[in-house]
Amino acid sequence: MSAxxxxxxxxxxxxxxxxxxxxxxxxxxxxxxAVIALxxxxxxxxxxxxxxxxxxxxxxxxVLPGRTETSGGMPGFGGVPNDxxxxxxxxxxxxxxxxxxxxxxxxxxxxxAWGERQRQVALVGGTxxxxxxxxxxxxxxxxxxxxxxxxxxxxxxxxxxxxRELFPGTDPVGEVVRIGDWRMRVVGVLAPRGMQxxxxxxxxxxxxxxxxxxxxxxxxxxxxxxxxRGHADIDRAREQVRRVLVERHGEEDVTVIAQDAVLSAFxxxxxxxxxxxxxxxxxxxxxxxxxxMNVMLVAVSERTREIGLLLALGAGRRQILAAFLxxxxxxxxxxxxxxxxxxxxxxxxxxxxxxALPAAxxxxxxxxxxxxxxxxGALFGVLPARRATRLDPVAALAGR
Amino acid sequence: xxRLEGISRTFRVGAEPVHALVQVSEEIAAGEHLAIMGxxxxxxxxxxxxxxxxxxxxxxxxxxxxxxxxxxxxTELSLVRRHTIGFVFQFFHLVPRLTAIENxxxxxxxxxxxPEERRERARRRLDAVGLSPRADHRPDQLSGGERQxxxxxxxxxxxxxxxxxxxxxxxxxxxxxxxxxALLEEMNAAGLxxxxxxxxxxxxxxxxxxxxxxxxxxxxxxxxxxxxxxLAVLQAAEDEERAG
Numbered sequence: 001m002s003a004x005x006x007x008x009x010x011x012x013x014x015x016x017x018x019x020x021x022x023x024x025x026x027x028x029x030x031x032x033x034a035v036i037a038l039x040x041x042x043x044x045x046x047x048x049x050x051x052x053x054x055x056x057x058x059x060x061x062x063v064l065p066g067r068t069e070t071s072g073g074m075p076g077f078g079g080v081p082n083d084x085x086x087x088x089x090x091x092x093x094x095x096x097x098x099x100x101x102x103x104x105x106x107x108x109x110x111x112x113a114w115g116e117r118q119r120q121v122a123l124v125g126g127t128x129x130x131x132x133x134x135x136x137x138x139x140x141x142x143x144x145x146x147x148x149x150x151x152x153x154x155x156x157x158x159x160x161x162x163x164r165e166l167f168p169g170t171d172p173v174g175e176v177v178r179i180g181d182w183r184m185r186v187v188g189v190l191a192p193r194g195m196q197x198x199x200x201x202x203x204x205x206x207x208x209x210x211x212x213x214x215x216x217x218x219x220x221x222x223x224x225x226x227x228x229r230g231h232a233d234i235d236r237a238r239e240q241v242r243r244v245l246v247e248r249h250g251e252e253d254v255t256v257i258a259q260d261a262v263l264s265a266f267x268x269x270x271x272x273x274x275x276x277x278x279x280x281x282x283x284x285x286x287x288x289x290x291x292x293m294n295v296m297l298v299a300v301s302e303r304t305r306e307i308g309l310l311l312a313l314g315a316g317r318r319q320i321l322a323a324f325l326x327x328x329x330x331x332x333x334x335x336x337x338x339x340x341x342x343x344x345x346x347x348x349x350x351x352x353x354x355x356a357l358p359a360a361x362x363x364x365x366x367x368x369x370x371x372x373x374x375x376x377g378a379l380f381g382v383l384p385a386r387r388a389t390r391l392d393p394v395a396a397l398a399g400r
Numbered sequence: 401x402x403r404l405e406g407i408s409r410t411f412r413v414g415a416e417p418v419h420a421l422v423q424v425s426e427e428i429a430a431g432e433h434l435a436i437m438g439x440x441x442x443x444x445x446x447x448x449x450x451x452x453x454x455x456x457x458x459x460x461x462x463x464x465x466x467x468x469x470x471x472x473x474x475t476e477l478s479l480v481r482r483h484t485i486g487f488v489f490q491f492f493h494l495v496p497r498l499t500a501i502e503n504x505x506x507x508x509x510x511x512x513x514x515p516e517e518r519r520e521r522a523r524r525r526l527d528a529v530g531l532s533p534r535a536d537h538r539p540d541q542l543s544g545g546e547r548q549x550x551x552x553x554x555x556x557x558x559x560x561x562x563x564x565x566x567x568x569x570x571x572x573x574x575x576x577x578x579x580x581x582a583l584l585e586e587m588n589a590a591g592l593x594x595x596x597x598x599x600x601x602x603x604x605x606x607x608x609x610x611x612x613x614x615x616x617x618x619x620x621x622x623x624x625x626x627x628x629x630x631l632a633v634l635q636a637a638e639d640e641e642r643a644g
Binding site: 001012013015016312315317393397 | 449452454455474475478479480481482483485487489493495496497498506507509510511512515554558
C-alpha cells in the first residue's frame with residue numbers, strides 16, 4: 001500500500017465525520033496558535049528591551065551610588081554613606097585609560113516656563129559628552145558647551161515635545177526660559193528620540209550638570225556613564241573604576257555594572273520567559289492530543305465491522321495500524337497548519353495594535369509547534385490504532 | 401484443493417466450553433460447488449471462518465492448496481486471504497463512505513496495485529456483475545441486490561481460488577437472490593471453488609454437494625439433486641434442538 005493511497009484512504013475516513021474531525025483538529029489548531037502567539041509576544045518583549053538598551057550606546061559602564069546589597073533606602077536616592085561626586089567622576093576618567101568618554105548625570109523634575117506657558121518636565125543635568133554617550137542628536141542649535149564639569153552655565157537644551165509646546169511656531173534657540181527659579185538661555189533643541197529606558201527624551205530640559213546639582217540641591221550624581229574604548233576592555237575598566245572609587249571613599253559603596261551584561265541578562269531572562277510561555281502553550285497541545293485519541297477511539301469502535309472486513313479482504317495488521325495512525329497524524333497536522341495560520345494572524349493583529357512591540361514568533365517556536373502537532377497525532381494515535389489491529393476478525397465482522 | 405483432518409474448535413462462553421466443531425474431516429476439490437447447512441449454532445459459520453483463515457482450529461490439520469495453513473503466521477495468513485480467498489457476507493459489508501467502484505478497489509489498495517490498474521480492473525469486475533452504470537453510487541444509494549453484487553465483484557477482483565459465501569441471499573428478495581446466485585454459479589462454472597453456507601433450500605439445491613452439520617459434526621453428506629434427504633436430516637436436527 002503506497003503512502004499516497006494510505007493518506008487518501010485516511011482523509012476519506014476523516015471526511016466521513018466532518019464535525020468530529022473538525023473539532024479535534026481545532027484543538028490542535030488552538031494549541032499551535034497559542035504557541036506561536038505567546039512566543040511571538042515573548043520574543044517581541046526581548047527585542048524591545050534589546051533595542052532600548054542598544055539605543056543608549058554600547059560598551060557602556062554604569063556607575064550608581066550605593067551597593068545593591070546595601071539595606072535601607074533606594075540606591076541612588078540618598079541613604080548612601082558617600083556621595084558619588086563630580087570629583088569622583090573626574091578622578092575615574094583620569095585614572096582609567098580605557099575610558100573614552102564619561103557622562104555624569106543628575107535627574108530631577110522641574111517646571112519650565114516661557115511667558116505664560118509652563119510645563120513640568122524631567123530635568124537632566126549633563127555634560128557636553130552626554131550627546132555622544134547617550135546617542136542623542138540635535139534638531140537645532142548646539143548642545144551643552146564643552147566646559148569643565150564643575151562649572152555651571154545658564155544654558156539649556158530642550159526636548160522636541162517641550163520645545164513645540166512652549167514655543168508653538170517659534171524658534172526657541174536664543175530665547176530665555178525660566179526653569180524653577182532660574183533663568184536659562186536655550187541653545188539647542190534635541191531631535192525626536194522617543195522613550196529611552198523609561199524617560200521620554202522628547203520631554204526633557206538638559207542643563208550643565210553642575211547647574212542642575214545646584215538647582216535640585218543635590219550633592220550626589222544620579223549616574224555616571226562611562227564609555228569604554230573597546231568591548232575587550234570592559235571587564236578590566238570595570239575593575240579599575242571600582243578600585244578607584246573604593247580608594248576614594250574608603251569603602252565599597254558604589255555599584256558598577258556593564259551595560260552589555262545587563263543587556264545579555266535581560267535578553268536571556270526574556271528568552272527563558274519566551275520558552276516558558278511556549279512550554280505552557282504546548283501543554284494545550286497535549287490536551288488536544290487527548291482529544292485526538294478520544295476521536296480515534298470512537299472511530300475504531302464505530303468501524304469495528306470495517307476493520308473485520310479489511311482483515312477478511314487480506315489487509316495486514318500493519319496496514320490497518322498504518323491507516324489509523326495516518327488518520328490521527330493527518331488530523332493533527334492539519335490542525336497544526338491551521339493553527340500556524342491563526343497564530344500568524346494573531347501576531348499580525350498584535351503588531352497592528354502595538355506597533356512599538358516588534359512581536360514575531362522565533363523560528364524555533366514555529367518549527368517546534370509544527371513538529372509537536374505531528375508528534376501529538378503519532379503519539380496519541382498509537383493506542384487507538386493498536387486497538388484496531390488487535391481485533392479478532394470474526395468478532396469484528398460480527399460487530400463485537 | 402482443501403483437506404480438513406480432525407478439525408476441532410472450542411469456544412469458552414463464560415465457564416462453559418462450547419464445542420463449535422468436533423473432529424471434522426472433509427475434502428473439497430477444486431471447482432466444486434458445496435453448500436453447508438445446519439441449525440443455528442451447529443458450527444457452520446465457524447467452519448466457514450476456518451476455511452477462510454479468519455479463525456484457527458484448536459486441533460486438526462487444514463491444508464489449502466497443499467499448504468498447512470494452520471501453521472502460517474499472521475502476515476502469511478493475510479496474504480492467503482488476499483490472494484486465494486474471496487468472502488461474501490449476508491450483510492454485504494460494504495464501506496459506506498466509499499462508492500461502489502472504490503469498494504471493489506479496496507482489496508487491491510491493500511495489495512499495492514497501481515491506481516490506474518486498480519480502477520481498470522474494478523471497472524471490468526463491476527461490468528461483469530452488470531453494475532457499471534452504478535459505479536459512482538455509494539452503498540446507501542444501491543438496492544440490496546446491487547450491494548451484494550458489488551460485494552461479489554470485490555470478493556473476486558484479485559482472482560481468488562476459493563469463494564466463501566455466508567448466507568449470500570439471506571437479506572435479499574427472491575428476484576435479487578436469484579441474480580446473485582446466477583452470478584455465483586457463473587463464477588463457479590469458470591473454475592472458482594464455491595462454498596456457500598445457507599438456510600435456503602433454493603440455494604442449497606443448486607450445489608453439487610451438501611453437508612449438514614449438527615453440534616459441530618457432519619451428520620449428512622448429500623447432493624443438490626437429492627436435497628430432500630438433506631432437508632429431512634436438517635428437520636430432524638432442528639426438532640431435536642427444539643426438544644431440548
